[in-house]
Amino acid sequence: MTPINVLTSKAVPLPLPNIDTDQIIPKQFLKRIERTGYGEFLFYDWRYHLDTPDAVTPNRDFVLNKAEYAGAEILIAEKNFGCGSSREHAAWAINQYGFRAVIAPSFADIFFSNAGKNGIILVRLEEEQVQTLMDRSTGSPEHRITINLEHNTVTDDAGFHARFEIDPFRKYCLLNGLDDIGLTLRHVDALDGFEAKHDAAFWAAPKVTV
Amino acid sequence: MSKPQTMFEKVWQQHVVAEPAGEPPLLYIDLQLVHEVTSPQAFEGLRMAGRKLRRPDRHIATVDHNVPTTSAHDRLVIADQVSAAQVNALRKNCAEFGVEFFDVQDASQGIVHMIGPELGATKPGMTIVCGDSHTSTHGAFGALAFGIGTSEVEHVMATQTLPQRKPKTFRINVEGELPFGVTAKDIILDIIGRIGTDGATGYAVEYAGSAIRALSMEGRMTVCNMSIEAGARAGMIAPDETTFAYLKGRRYSPSSEPRTTSSDLSSRSATEGFTFQPQPSSDSSSRPERSGVEGPAFSSEQYESDWDEAVAYWRTLTTDPGAEFDRELHIDAATLAPAVTWGTSPGMHATIDGKVPTLDQAPTEADKKSFAKAYEYMNLQPGTPMESISIDTVFLGSCTNGRIEDLRAAAAVVKGNHVATRIRAMVVPGSQQVKRQAEAEGLDAIFKQAGFEWREPGCSMCLGMNPDILQPGERCASTSNRNFEGRQGRGGRTHLVSPEMAAAAAITGHFTDIRTWKRGSSGATLDAEQVLVEGGSR
Numbered sequence: 001m002t003p004i005n006v007l008t009s010k011a012v013p014l015p016l017p018n019i020d021t022d023q024i025i026p027k028q029f030l031k032r033i034e035r036t037g038y039g040e041f042l043f044y045d046w047r048y049h050l051d052t053p054d055a056v057t058p059n060r061d062f063v064l065n066k067a068e069y070a071g072a073e074i075l076i077a078e079k080n081f082g083c084g085s086s087r088e089h090a091a092w093a094i095n096q097y098g099f100r101a102v103i104a105p106s107f108a109d110i111f112f113s114n115a116g117k118n119g120i121i122l123v124r125l126e127e128e129q130v131q132t133l134m135d136r137s138t139g140s141p142e143h144r145i146t147i148n149l150e151h152n153t154v155t156d157d158a159g160f161h162a163r164f165e166i167d168p169f170r171k172y173c174l175l176n177g178l179d180d181i182g183l184t185l186r187h188v189d190a191l192d193g194f195e196a197k198h199d200a201a202f203w204a205a206p207k208v209t210v
Numbered sequence: 211m212s213k214p215q216t217m218f219e220k221v222w223q224q225h226v227v228a229e230p231a232g233e234p235p236l237l238y239i240d241l242q243l244v245h246e247v248t249s250p251q252a253f254e255g256l257r258m259a260g261r262k263l264r265r266p267d268r269h270i271a272t273v274d275h276n277v278p279t280t281s282a283h284d285r286l287v288i289a290d291q292v293s294a295a296q297v298n299a300l301r302k303n304c305a306e307f308g309v310e311f312f313d314v315q316d317a318s319q320g321i322v323h324m325i326g327p328e329l330g331a332t333k334p335g336m337t338i339v340c341g342d343s344h345t346s347t348h349g350a351f352g353a354l355a356f357g358i359g360t361s362e363v364e365h366v367m368a369t370q371t372l373p374q375r376k377p378k379t380f381r382i383n384v385e386g387e388l389p390f391g392v393t394a395k396d397i398i399l400d401i402i403g404r405i406g407t408d409g410a411t412g413y414a415v416e417y418a419g420s421a422i423r424a425l426s427m428e429g430r431m432t433v434c435n436m437s438i439e440a441g442a443r444a445g446m447i448a449p450d451e452t453t454f455a456y457l458k459g460r461r462y463s464p465s466s467e468p469r470t471t472s473s474d475l476s477s478r479s480a481t482e483g484f485t486f487q488p489q490p491s492s493d494s495s496s497r498p499e500r501s502g503v504e505g506p507a508f509s510s511e512q513y514e515s516d517w518d519e520a521v522a523y524w525r526t527l528t529t530d531p532g533a534e535f536d537r538e539l540h541i542d543a544a545t546l547a548p549a550v551t552w553g554t555s556p557g558m559h560a561t562i563d564g565k566v567p568t569l570d571q572a573p574t575e576a577d578k579k580s581f582a583k584a585y586e587y588m589n590l591q592p593g594t595p596m597e598s599i600s601i602d603t604v605f606l607g608s609c610t611n612g613r614i615e616d617l618r619a620a621a622a623v624v625k626g627n628h629v630a631t632r633i634r635a636m637v638v639p640g641s642q643q644v645k646r647q648a649e650a651e652g653l654d655a656i657f658k659q660a661g662f663e664w665r666e667p668g669c670s671m672c673l674g675m676n677p678d679i680l681q682p683g684e685r686c687a688s689t690s691n692r693n694f695e696g697r698q699g700r701g702g703r704t705h706l707v708s709p710e711m712a713a714a715a716a717i718t719g720h721f722t723d724i725r726t727w728k729r730g731s732s733g734a735t736l737d738a739e740q741v742l743v744e745g746g747s748r
Contacts, residue, residue: 016583017576018407018555022694027675031276031292033250033299035360045696050682078576080408083441084694085673086343087248088359109411109443110343110357117361167375169233180361181261184369187236190228191371198238203520204224206241206268206331207310207462 001119003177007100008146009073011137012063019077020084021111025093038089039096064097068141076134077104079127082111091118101147103154105130116170117180123147123154123164132160149174214530216379217448218414221354221527225337227371234373240336242366243322244271244309246300247675248341252364253303263367266308270331273297274321276675277314279638279665285314293676307367318461320641320667323347323609327431328643330460334449334524339366344609344691346437350430351457352449352527354414357438377443378536380413381529384421386543391725393619394429395611395689395708397421397541398436399549399559405539406573407557411441413537416529421543422447427456428615435610436691439556448528454521464516550596550721551693551706553584558693560596562711562723568592587695588703589683596721599705603686604635604716605698606662606709608672611689612640614647616709621653623713623727629661630719636663636678638670662716674699687715 029041047064048056058065075094081104082090091114094102101121115122125133136143136158146155149171154162173180184191202208215223225238249271256263263269276293278284288294297314304311312319318329323344326332334352339345341363348355362372384397402409415437422433430447437445457463513519547561558581560566566585569592572578585592590599606612606620617639629635637657639645645667648654654664671678672690680686680702689712693704707715714722 015579017580020555020692020694022673022692022697026696026700027673030247030675031290031296033254033296035251035254045700050700080411080441083407084343084438084692086341086345086357086359088251088341088361091359106408106411108408108441110359110438113362114359117359167234169373172232180373181259181365181368183233184236184365184371184373187228187230188369191236191238191369194227194238195370198225201224202516203333203464203523204240204336206270206333206336208330208464208516 001177001179004100004119004121004174005150006146006148007073007121008144009100010069010071010141010143011074011076011103011133011145012069012072013134013137014063014075014077015134015138017078018080018083021082021087021090022084024082024090025087030087030089035092036096038093039098042093042097066141071098073098073100074145074147075099075102076130076137077102078130079105081107082115083108086110086114088114088117091115091120095120103130103133103145116173119174119177121147121149121174125154125162125164129162136160214533216381216533216535217352217416217446217527217529218354218379218444219533221335221337221352222376224335225354234375236371237337237374238371239339239366240268241326241331241338242269242363243326243338243340243342243345244269244300244304244363245275245322245340245342246273246296247275248360248363249303250296250299251360252341252367253299253307255364256307256367261368263307263309265370266310268370269309269367270312270326270329271300271304271309272312272316272319272322272325273300273314274319274667275669275673277666277668278676279668279670279678282315282666285666290677317642317646320643321609321612321669323431323435324612324641324644327351327427327456328460328641330457330463333457333463333520334453335527339372343438344435346443346445347431347435347609349434349437349444349446350427351453352446352524354444354446356443377414378412379416380410380442380537380539381416381418381535382539382541383419384417384541384543385419386421387424388421388543388546389725391548391710391723391727392543392546393548393708393710394425394432396546396549397543398433398439399551399556399706400541400546401539402436402440402557403549403559404541405440407439407555408441410437413442414444414446415440415442416446416448416535418448418529419541419543423450426615427452428613431613432610436556439691449524454524458517464520466515466517468514469516548708548711548724550711551704552588552590552596553581554587554693554695555580555584556691556693556706558584559706562596562721564596566590566592566594566596597723598720600685600720601687601705601715602633602684603680604629604633604712605638605671605686605688605690606636606712607638607640607665607670608690609640609669610672610691611709612638612644612667614644616689617644617648617653618651620709620713621656623710623724624660624662624717625656627660627717629716633661633716633719634663635661635716636665636671638665638678639667641667660717671698673697674702680704687712687721
C-alpha cells in the first residue's frame with residue numbers, strides 16, 4: 001500500500017446516489033484470479049456501448065470517456081456510494097483506474113473497508129458541500145481539489161474549505177501505507193491466549209467433532 | 211446485576227481478542243466460509259507473504275458463484291475457461307492450505323450461505339464471515355455474520371481475526387400475524403423500502419417481534435439475507451426452539467449422545483475457563499436448571515450431552531429485557547402486502563396492487579434522479595399498475611429464496627398449471643441437499659410438468675456469473691436479492707418477488723396478486739392438493 005497525504009487533482013463528477021458495486025465493476029470481470037488489471041473495466045456497462053455480444057464502443061456521453069477529465073485522481077458521487085456486493089474488485093478497479101480518493105456524503109460499509117485496505121481515501125462531506133464540488137467539477141473539468149489527509153481538509157482555489165472526519169487509525173494506516181495483517185500480528189500473544197480458551201467453547205466451533 | 215445487554219453485544223463481547231488503544235477492537239472469527247470468486251487473491255496473498263492459514267478447521271469452502279447449473283457434466287467440465295480456472299484455483303488452494311472443500315458434485319455442495327446452516331456449521335453465538343455480502347444470512351441463527359472484502363478474507367485466513375469498529379444496534383420489531391400470501395421476502399422488502407438502501411448502514415440489526423418468531427428458519431434466513439440491501443452488514447434473530455430443532459442432528463452440530471465416560475467430562479473441563487457468564491433470563495422456565503445461576507464458570511457437568519449444554523448456552527444469548535438499542539423501528543405485520551420491485555434498487559418497490567410511483571413520490575431530490583434513471587432502464591412509465599407488467603423470465607432460487615420451503619411454496623402455486631407461452635422459467639435449488647429433498651418430495655416433477663427447467667445448485671441467475679443470464683431487454687420475476695442495472699445480465703430487467711409471486715407470474719405471464727390465487731381450505735397457506743384439484747380453473 002502506497003502512503004498518501006496530500007492529493008491535488010481534477011475530479012470526475014458522477015452525480016448519482018446509490019452507485020452499487022455491480023456498476024463499479026460488473027460480474028464478468030470477477031472471474032479472474034489476479035489482483036490487478038481491473039482499471040480498464042471500471043464502470044464498464046456505463047462506459048461502453050454493447051454493439052454486439054463481442055464488440056463494444058466507448059459511450060462518449062459518459063464522463064470517464066471525456067478527454068478533459070483524463071488523469072483525474074478524485075471521484076465525486078452522491079450518497080451511499082459502493083452499496084451492494086462485497087466485491088473488493090470494485091476498490092481495485094477504482095484504484096487501478098487511477099483514482100486515489102472518492103468524495104461523497106456517505107459510503108456503504110463493506111466498500112468503506114475495502115477502500116481502506118487499498119489506500120483509497122474516502123472523504124465524507126455534507127450533501128451541500130459535495131454538491132458544490134460536483135457543480136464546480138462539472139462546470140470546469142480543470143477545477144482542482146486538494147485533499148489534505150493529515151489536516152482532514154478539502155479545499156479548492158475558489159475558496160472551498162471543508163473539514164472531514166476520518167477514523168484516526170484508518171488515517172494512520174493511510175498516511176503510512178500500513179499492512180493490516182502485520183498490524184494484527186503484533187497482538188499474536190493476546191490472540192494465542194484468547195484462542196486457547198475460546199476453542200473450549202465447542203458450541204461456537206464450526207465443526208463439533210462427535 | 212450487570213447492565214442489560216443486546217444479543218449483538220453478548221456475541222460481540224465473547225469475541226473481542228484485544229482492544230488496543232487507538233485501534234479498532236480485534237474480533238475473533240469462529241468460521242470463515244470461502245468460495246471461488248473472492249478467495250483466489252487472498253490465498254495468493256498468503257503465499258506471497260509466506261503466511262500460513264492459521265485455522266483450517268475454522269474454514270469451509272465450496273463453489274457456487276460461477277458453476278453452470280445445466281447438468282452434472284457441464285459442471286465437471288466447465289466450458290468457460292476463465293470460470294474453470296477460478297474453480298480449479300479454489301480446488302488447488304484448499305488442498306494446499308488444508309481447507310475442507312465441497313466440490314461441484316459433492317452431496318453437500320451448494321450456495322455458501324445454504325451449506326453453512328445445512329451442515330450445522332452455522333450456530334448461535336458464533337462470528338461468521340465470508341467474502342460475500344449475503345453472509346448476513348447466518349444471523350438468522352443468532353450468529354454475528356457479515357460480508358467482507360478479499361483483503362479481509364486474507365486477514366482472517368492469516369489471523370482468524372478482524373479489526374472491527376463496533377457497529378451501533380438497531381432493533382426492527384415486526385409484530386402481529388402476516389396476512390395470507392405475505393412472506394418473509396415481503397417483510398424484508400418492506401423494511402428496505404421504509405428505511406432506504408442505506409437506512410441501516412453502520413448498524414447491526416436485530417429482527418424481533420411475533421411475526422419474526424413465527425417464521426421458520428428458512429424465512430428467517432430470507433429476512434437476514436437481505437439486511438445488506440438496507441446497508442446493514444449484519445442482521446440477527448434470537449435463537450429459540452425453531453433454531454434448535456433445525457440444528458439438532460446436523461453433521462457439525464453438537465452431539466446429543468449422552469456423555470457416559472469420564473473422558474467425555476474431562477475433555478470438557480477446559481470449558482470452565484471460558485469467560486461466559488450466564489444471565490438470568492426473562493423466561494426462566496425454559497431453562498430451569500440454569501435459572502439464577504451466577505458465577506464465573508460455565509460448569510459442564512450438569513449436562514447430559516454436548517447438545518444440552520450448547521442449547522443452554524444458546525438460550526442465554528437473547529437480548530435482555532430492558533437492553534437499549536441505538537435505534538428501533540416498529541412494523542405492524544397485518545399492514546404488509548406482497549411486494550414487487552419496479553426499479554433498479556431493492557428499495558424501489560410497490561405492493562402488487564400498487565403502481566410504479568411517480569417522480570413526485572420520490573422521497574428526496576437525489577431519489578428523483580434515481581427514479582428517472584430507473585424508469586428508463588426498466589422501460590416503465592410512472593403510474594403503471596404492477597399487475598399489468600408482463601415478464602419473459604422467471605428465476606426461482608438464490609441464497610435469498612433457494613431453500614426447500616421456498617420450493618414447496620412455489621410448487622404449491624405451480625402444481626397442475628403450466629407456465630405462460632414464451633416464458634422461460636427455471637428453478638435452481640440452492641444446494642444439493644435442497645435438490646435431493648425436493649426430488650424426494652416430487653417437487654421437481656411438479657415444476658417440470660409445468661414447464662420449468664429443473665437445474666443443478668448454484669448462485670446462477672442471481673448474479674449471472676455463470677451462463678444463466680438475461681438478454682438485453684428481458685424482464686424477469688426473480689426471487690433473488692438485487693435488481694441493480696445489469697445484475698442478471700447486461701440490459702436485463704429484474705423484479706424482486708417472493709417465490710409464491712414468482713410462481714404465479716410464471717403461470718399468468720404477468721405479476722399477479724397471490725392473495726387472489728387459489729386459497730387452500732385452511733385459508734392460511736396455499737395447499738398443494740387444493741391447487742392440483744382446482745388447477746386450471748382459476
